[in-house]
Amino acid sequence: MLARRNFLKVSLLAGGGLLLSASIPATAKAASLGKAGPDAVALNAYVRIAPDGKVTITAKNPEIGQGVKMMLPMLIAEELDADWASVQIEQADLDARYPGQVAGGSTATPLNWLPLRQVGAAGRQMLIGAAAAEWSVSAAECETAPGEVLHKPSGRRLSYGALASKAAAQPVPNLATIKLKDPKAFRIIGQPIRNLEVPRIVTGQPMFGIDVSVPGMLYAVFQKCDVHGGKLVSSNVAEIRKLPGVKAAFEVKGGNDLRGLLDGVAVVAENWWQANRARQQLDIIWNEGDIGGQSSGDFAATAVRMSKGKPESILRSDGDAKAAFGKAAHVVEAAYSYPFLSHINLEPQNCTAHYANGKLEIWAPTQNPAPGAKLVASTLGIPETAITVHMTRVGGGFGRRLSNDYMVEAAWIAKVAGAPVKLLWTREDDMRHDFYRPAGFHFFKGGVDAKGQLIALSDHFVTFSENGAIAASADMGPAEFPARMVENLEFGVSMIPLRTPTGPLRAPRSNGLGFAFQSFLDELAHASGRDPVQFALDILGAPRLLPDPPGPRQGPGFHTGRMRGVIELAAEKAGWGKKTLPKGTGMGLAYYFSHLGYFAEVVQASVSAGGAITVEKIWVAGDIGSQIINPLNAENQAQGAALDGIGTALGQGLTVENGRIVQGNFDSVLPLRMRQAPPVEVHFRVTEFPPTGLGEPALPPALPALANAIFAATGRRIRSLPLKDHDLSTTA
Amino acid sequence: MQYTITVNGTPRSVDVDGETPLLWVLRDTLDLKGTKFGCGAAQCGACTVHIDGHPARACQTPIATVGKAAITTIEAIGQSKIGQHVQAAWIALDVPQCGYCQAGQIMSATALLERTPAPTDHDINEAMSGNLCRCATYTRIRAAIKQAAETVRT
Ligand code: FES
Ligand code: FES
Numbered sequence: 001m002l003a004r005r006n007f008l009k010v011s012l013l014a015g016g017g018l019l020l021s022a023s024i025p026a027t028a029k030a031a032s033l034g035k036a037g038p039d040a041v042a043l044n045a046y047v048r049i050a051p052d053g054k055v056t057i058t059a060k061n062p063e064i065g066q067g068v069k070m071m072l073p074m075l076i077a078e079e080l081d082a083d084w085a086s087v088q089i090e091q092a093d094l095d096a097r098y099p100g101q102v103a104g105g106s107t108a109t110p111l112n113w114l115p116l117r118q119v120g121a122a123g124r125q126m127l128i129g130a131a132a133a134e135w136s137v138s139a140a141e142c143e144t145a146p147g148e149v150l151h152k153p154s155g156r157r158l159s160y161g162a163l164a165s166k167a168a169a170q171p172v173p174n175l176a177t178i179k180l181k182d183p184k185a186f187r188i189i190g191q192p193i194r195n196l197e198v199p200r201i202v203t204g205q206p207m208f209g210i211d212v213s214v215p216g217m218l219y220a221v222f223q224k225c226d227v228h229g230g231k232l233v234s235s236n237v238a239e240i241r242k243l244p245g246v247k248a249a250f251e252v253k254g255g256n257d258l259r260g261l262l263d264g265v266a267v268v269a270e271n272w273w274q275a276n277r278a279r280q281q282l283d284i285i286w287n288e289g290d291i292g293g294q295s296s297g298d299f300a301a302t303a304v305r306m307s308k309g310k311p312e313s314i315l316r317s318d319g320d321a322k323a324a325f326g327k328a329a330h331v332v333e334a335a336y337s338y339p340f341l342s343h344i345n346l347e348p349q350n351c352t353a354h355y356a357n358g359k360l361e362i363w364a365p366t367q368n369p370a371p372g373a374k375l376v377a378s379t380l381g382i383p384e385t386a387i388t389v390h391m392t393r394v395g396g397g398f399g400r401r402l403s404n405d406y407m408v409e410a411a412w413i414a415k416v417a418g419a420p421v422k423l424l425w426t427r428e429d430d431m432r433h434d435f436y437r438p439a440g441f442h443f444f445k446g447g448v449d450a451k452g453q454l455i456a457l458s459d460h461f462v463t464f465s466e467n468g469a470i471a472a473s474a475d476m477g478p479a480e481f482p483a484r485m486v487e488n489l490e491f492g493v494s495m496i497p498l499r500t501p502t503g504p505l506r507a508p509r510s511n512g513l514g515f516a517f518q519s520f521l522d523e524l525a526h527a528s529g530r531d532p533v534q535f536a537l538d539i540l541g542a543p544r545l546l547p548d549p550p551g552p553r554q555g556p557g558f559h560t561g562r563m564r565g566v567i568e569l570a571a572e573k574a575g576w577g578k579k580t581l582p583k584g585t586g587m588g589l590a591y592y593f594s595h596l597g598y599f600a601e602v603v604q605a606s607v608s609a610g611g612a613i614t615v616e617k618i619w620v621a622g623d624i625g626s627q628i629i630n631p632l633n634a635e636n637q638a639q640g641a642a643l644d645g646i647g648t649a650l651g652q653g654l655t656v657e658n659g660r661i662v663q664g665n666f667d668s669v670l671p672l673r674m675r676q677a678p679p680v681e682v683h684f685r686v687t688e689f690p691p692t693g694l695g696e697p698a699l700p701p702a703l704p705a706l707a708n709a710i711f712a713a714t715g716r717r718i719r720s721l722p723l724k725d726h727d728l729s730t731t732a
Numbered sequence: 733m734q735y736t737i738t739v740n741g742t743p744r745s746v747d748v749d750g751e752t753p754l755l756w757v758l759r760d761t762l763d764l765k766g767t768k769f770g771c772g773a774a775q776c777g778a779c780t781v782h783i784d785g786h787p788a789r790a791c792q793t794p795i796a797t798v799g800k801a802a803i804t805t806i807e808a809i810g811q812s813k814i815g816q817h818v819q820a821a822w823i824a825l826d827v828p829q830c831g832y833c834q835a836g837q838i839m840s841a842t843a844l845l846e847r848t849p850a851p852t853d854h855d856i857n858e859a860m861s862g863n864l865c866r867c868a869t870y871t872r873i874r875a876a877i878k879q880a881a882e883t884v885r886t
Pocket of ligand 2: 346396829830833864865867869
């Protein structure tokens with residue numbers, strides 16, 4: 001202990017900060033992340049080059065941990081032929097020059113793969129043009145090496161830094177026809193590129209929304225009605241104003257849109273803890289409205305009642321399912337369900353806003369800044385042009401921050417308080433005021449013929465409506481697997497009216513549908529004595545592209561061969577069917593196509609006599625096309641998504657009670673912890689298709705693969721989640 | 733009330749209510765934003781700091797109880813040899829996704845390695861299970877702890 005103290009002292013005397021930066025090579029570069037020097041020349045909206053050759057590339061999209069702040073600049077840098085070591089990355093504000101500034105739907109890769117490479121290629125062409133003019137040679141004789149233009153015939157070379165100002169004066173090439181590199185020549189794309197922000201993360205530098213600090217800033221909390229949409233009747237806000245540190249406290253009258261500003265009481269204080277402590281003295285009378293039937297128990301009972309009648313609507317009907325069940329050798333009926341879920345971003349919702357002289361400045365950890373600015377403008381009655389939105393790093397997105405309710409709250413409170421304000425929610429606020437992954441109920445029937453082939457499937461899906469229409473992210477498409485691959489199939493839908501707001505959670509729809517369908521298909525395989533891998537390959541049949549039915553979810557179709565490929569890869573890597581596992585241990589397979597990605601996963605799990613589940617290992621096989629842009633990040637994303645699925649399956653589910661969410665913190669909603677996290681092996685199958693995204697598609701198979709592993713281990717079929725609610729013990 | 737606490741080797745005087753959790757003194761009063769808020773209930777570990785070398789949840793530590801204890805935060809953990817190696821391993825293995833939990837993870841990992849130079853998987857599970865990572869970067873956190881243990885020794 002003494003020795004350590006001495007060491008600390010010595011290093012402090014020696015100037016700890018310097019010592020630190022000397023010991024971490026990458027720190028120096030990270031510290032320079034940020035605004036480019038004033039002498040840097042802009043080639044276009046994304047690229048600036050300084051005389052010393054430093055290239056600053058703008059990252060236009062919100063960074064939520066998916067790695068897009070590195071990935072999009074990598075695309076530009078590749079085609080620019082920049083020297084990656086001299087690239088710095090700068091986060092854009094919300095800015096009309098940049099299209100699609102949103103983090104959602106695993107769309108950044110497919111939407112930017114070509115356009116941002118074209119941006120880089122255009123910059124490269126301008127640099128070549130400038131060098132060619134300088135040397136009075138034809139541009140066709142010039143080429144580039146990282147960071148410089150070469151003229152091989154004469155052996156001349158000029159650095160990008162030296163060419164930058166002349167290049168900026170070159171004509172801007174036509175992006176649509178610009179020539180892109182042959183992927184074989186990639187120097188940056190496909191390399192394991194480290195996240196340049198990690199040195200700042202591991203030294204605790206401020207970068208998240210919650211870290212924003214503005215001179216004169218006050219801190220706010222906002223108490224809303226825990227029954228969603230409840231109206232404020234009266235409060236003791238006058239008493240709250242007298243409490244220590246409180247600078248302002250006021251009632252807010254909001255609207256009826258659950259995604260906008262709602263009724264509540266704001267408390268603003270000198271520090272956040274004072275604000276939150278004062279808030280605990282609040283006494284508010286709410287009008288909760290009609291909460292009849294708005295409890296999880298009621299929903300489940302209603303779903304069962306609805307399942308006994310005809311579906312309210314038919315989503316898809318192929319062949320004659322009823323007749324086919326009559327001919328099937330094995331018929332299985334089973335009811336599956338999954339609960340409401342909260343996003344539980346580790347950084348609770350927050351936003352900082354400053355309103356002065358008719359202008360509003362916002363610092364927001366948002367996935368979706370543009371609709372946020374619109375919402376703020378219309379709620380505050382100010383023009384959008386008066387609003388600046390700075391995008392901070394986001395401490396977890398998961399779909400929650402596609403909504404901007406916290407942004408409009410911060411803006412409103414700052415305007416009324418007349419000071420810069422940081423609004424920060426508590427964990428309980430966060431869990432009780434989310435846009436939840438909707439619960440769902442599936443009443444399945446499946447028929448397998450004597451040869452073990454799936455010949456009929458029906459699902460009566462009981463889901464939720466909001467104001468008469470299907471609730472957000474509570475729908476199912478007519479192409480849900482195994483539709484198009486089963487001759488006789490019927491999907492019917494009925495809806496329960498819901499007051500709780502719903503929305504997208506990482507792999508929306510798929511995160512619930514995948515569990516239900518993939519578990520039931522496994523159940524059918526076992527019921528007919530088939531190996532689940534062979535059963536799956538038989539359903540998929542010959543490799544072919546099945547076009548999507550027309551409708552809002554129409555995409556490029558489903559390729560059975562790509563799915564076969566990942567199933568075979570996962571099975572091979574896991575040693576499927578080739579290992580003898582101890583009693584109480586089993587392997588489960590699940591596969592799912594979502595967000596244009598094909599994923600199959602095998603989970604090995606064991607269940608003790610006492611009922612304790614140990615997830616021992618996960619094998620992930622994915623097909624996201626011809627190029628893994630950054631293998632280092634891709635592995636992290638796939639591991640995280642699979643483990644997210646495992647954590648969700650094991651320990652997460654919300655209960656609605658009289659219109660309120662019962663759970664409020666991590667003692668009742670259990671994210672995965674280190675001791676539960678198994679090793680995850682990730683394998684990609686590279687195919688000839690365009691590259692697609694990876695934020696989401698590795699998640700859906702994890703949940704059913706675990707449930708299917710538990711069946712293999714114990715013979716107990718898991719038909720509802722979370723697993724913590726099941727008693728799997730075999731001891732009396 | 734006036735309190736003088738020792739943060740990262742420097743005495744700091746603050747005038748706050750004695751019940752104020754150390755977390756909010758660090759973040760809001762002293763502008764040390766590296767220590768994070770995740771739950772306020774000792775459930776997530778995002779607020780982990782060292783108090784006299786032991787990992788502690790700053791959200792559960794009223795300022796009045798700190799006394800003369802030495803507080804170390806993520807901003808200064810790199811001043812210890814082990815902290816430096818842990819940070820370097822986190823960078824080398826590209827551990828973070830969103831990064832929000834990682835300050836707390838690094839504080840817990842450093843405390844672990846200070847007492848257990850060659851931790852087993854079981855040691856890692858015991859020391860790290862109080863720190864949630866919503867992005868589930870556990871595979872790499874585990875690997876980085878092992879790598880840091882290795883590099884400290886060599
Ligand atoms: S904020 Fe202290 S443990 Fe979560
Ligand atoms: S990296 Fe996002 S919570 Fe750990």
